[in-house]
Amino acid sequence: MAYKIEAQGLDAAGLGRQIQAHPGPVEVVGCLGQRFIGAGMQRKKIRVTGIPGNALGAYLNGGEIEVCANAQDAVGDTMNDGTIVIHGDVGDTVGYAMRGGEIYVEGSAGYRAGVHMKEYQDKVPVMVIGGRAGSFLGEYQAGGVILVLGLTGSGPIAGNFPCAGMHGGKVLLRCRPEELLFPGQVTALPASAQDLDAVRPYLEEFCRRFGKDLSVILNAPFTLAVPDSRNPYRQMYVAN
Amino acid sequence: MGQWEVYPEFEVVRSSARCTKCLGCVAQCANGVHQYDGAQLTCDSAKCVDCHRCVAMCPARALKIVKADCALRENSNWDSQTIKEIFKQAQSGGVLLSSMGTPKPYPVYWDKLLLNASQVTNPSIDPLREPMETRVCLGKKPGRPQRGPDGRFTCELPPQLKLAMPMLFSAMSYGSVSYNAHEALARAAEELGVYYNTGEGGLHEDFYAYSPNTIVQVASGRFGVHEGYLNAGAAIEIKMGQGAKPGIGGHLPGTKVGADISRTRMIPEGSDAISPAPHHDIYSIEDLRQLVYSLKQSTHHKKPIIVKVAAVHNIAAIASGIARSGADIIAIDGFRGGTGAAPTRIRDNVGIPIELALAAVDQRLRDEGIRNQVGIIAGGSIRSSADVAKAIALGADAVYIATAALLALGCHLCRTCQTGMCNWGIATQRPELVARLDPKEGAKRLVNLMTAWNHEIMEMLGGMGINSIEALRGNRLMLRGIGLTAKELEILGVAHAGE
Secondary structure (H helix, E strand, O other): OOEEEEOOOOOHHHHHHHHHHOOOOEEEEEEEOOOOOOOOOOOOEEEEEEEOOOOOOOOOEEEEEEEOOOOOOOOOOOOOEEEEEEOOOOOOOOOOOOOOOEEEEOOOOOOOOOOOOOOEOOEOOEEEEOOOEOOOOOOOOEEEEEEEOOOOOOOOOEOOOOOOOOOEEEEEEOOOHHHOOOOOOEEEEEOOHHHHHHHHHHHHHHHHHHOOOHHHHHOOOOEEEEEOOOOOOOOOEEEO | OOOOOOOOOEEEEEOOOOOOOOOHHHHHOOOOOEEEOOOOEEEOHHHOOOOOHHHHHOOOOOEEEEEOOOOOOOOOOOOHHHHHHHHHHHHHOOEEEEOOOOOOOOOOHHHHEEEOOOOOOOOOOOOOOOOOEOOEEEOOOOOOOOEOOOOOEOOOOOOOEEEOOOEEEOOOOEOOEOHHHHHHHHHHHHHHOOOEEOOOOOOOHHHHHHHHHEEEEEOOOOOOOOHHHHHHOOEEEEEOOOOOOOOOOEEEOHHHOOHHHHHHHOOOOOOOEEEOOOOOOOOOHHHHHHHHHHHHHHOOOOOOEEEEEEOOOOHHHHHHHHHHOOOOEEEEEOOOOOOOOEEHHHHHHOOOOHHHHHHHHHHHHHHOOOHHHOEEEEEOOOOOHHHHHHHHHHOOOEEEEOHHHHHHOOOOOOOOHHHOEOOOOOOEOOHHHHOOOOHHHHHHHHHHHHHHHHHHHHHHHHHOOOOEHHHOOOOHHHEEEOOOOHHHHHHHOOEEOOO
């Protein structure tokens, strides 16, 4: 059984101390915007009801955070490992510079989802957004996998300037390539069966977490966006 | 020469009478200036960067490098550097990229400030025979003494950085400088009781041993940042800006990201390491506060958080915001500060001098009654112990030193770090060049330099009749301006010499 922490009346630091004090799984109830929940955490499971504040799971290094509501900005900032599951929408810069671990969002994400996401050796971060993403999706992306499924919401599946400055990793969107305008250094083509096979485990995990039907998700065209070069600025400078 | 070439800036002159053809120069020059065809030694001066490695290493003292006297027609508006830059851009279409601090003749206010000394009253103190305190604690200080229920003072302070002398080595990433340069800085910081700074390149696994003397940096690219890294540092520095390139991000080309750099930055080999210009989650002081507190929370409120900014036009208001963001220390980097590579136009035209920025910040924080809430580190071309003393009198708690530290390691300021061909083993990742810098010897030279400066600071303090660095901080009565306008004196908060 998870140890229950009543968040009401606690500030971010106080809540953090209580979470840290319990080695086993904890359930934070009545959360009212407390920031930094699980920041720098190494292991254990946190379940949050109520609304958590910004920077949930920043520098997360293991374990799992599950939020039964919307989350705010900077979820999983500089995350290195572990899992974050959001049963709702997330704010801006979800997964900023994340290097490892997995983020599953049932709903939509704000601006700059996955900005400067990177990968290193066996660390390949994954972010699955069930709904839509705001502008600058995957900006400066240097590694990892971003999936946007467009299952909820309306309008384009991602906002303006997807993959601006991208120089590594891949973005898969459940739409046709011509539905979005990509920058010059990115190649966006219809995803092949192999492309989808490579991310199938993440889609299965998404379906398991949120009770979705994989066959429905796969019954639509996907676009794969990858950068043309890992060295986008090679020709830009002259020594002076 | 060809139609689009300009005569080289330097000429390598070899004395054939002295040269023994030992071929040491051929081996020493990574730029390929010296060549031997089996019979004759030749020099290609066009490749020379004037780093003086061959001059220093020639056992026969047969080499010298002189400024070429083949000059373009002089013109004080269109000087030869400006003309050559246009040629380069017309040829390449590239953005001009330079290294180290700006060479432009902007005013150096340190040289227009004079220190005081005691005469007759308030006698001077001899630091050789009397106690003299140069230790500094950097961090938040309580606004007033706190007492517990029993009436006794409570001495619990927020986390502090304790420095044996008011100087730290400023951020230089592993990548911009070599492994051996980092090791020398780390060793010296440990021996001196000060700190060195990882920059934004992560912390090499070998250097966790020096973590009590390490400041770890978090920049917009978050390279090598993880929970273990954050907890390893004695303090965490958020890099918002750098004096040499305010408003500009960093870019380590993939060619410099070899196996070891890749491991430390935690990015794939050969991939560009791009630090975006902004932190994409910071649009306001409130957002900065969020990053400050996320770092505090992740390190259990045990580490002071430094926010480093470039000195720019509204620096006083910016610093006030940083002080209110919860940061423990503000580092201000003036526009003459060094860099491994920066766009020339940015380096030479953006930002303001550290002296004016520092004086404005210290005054503003005092006016607002929040000076005690932050420590201030000033950087951006601190060249001597006199600069240190003047910076402290203008309001700094301590100073950041980088260019002077690199000079101690052998840098000859040839300002071509961006090529990665540093013959002194500092700004390079080529193993055969890195091996030229002995980290132990380098550390010894750094310790020598800092110890000498600290002694000079004590002598200057003693001369002023002051026996602790704390009593000099913000003590602008100890400064006088020379040859400055009324406005400059007003901003610096000092009287003119003779007043």
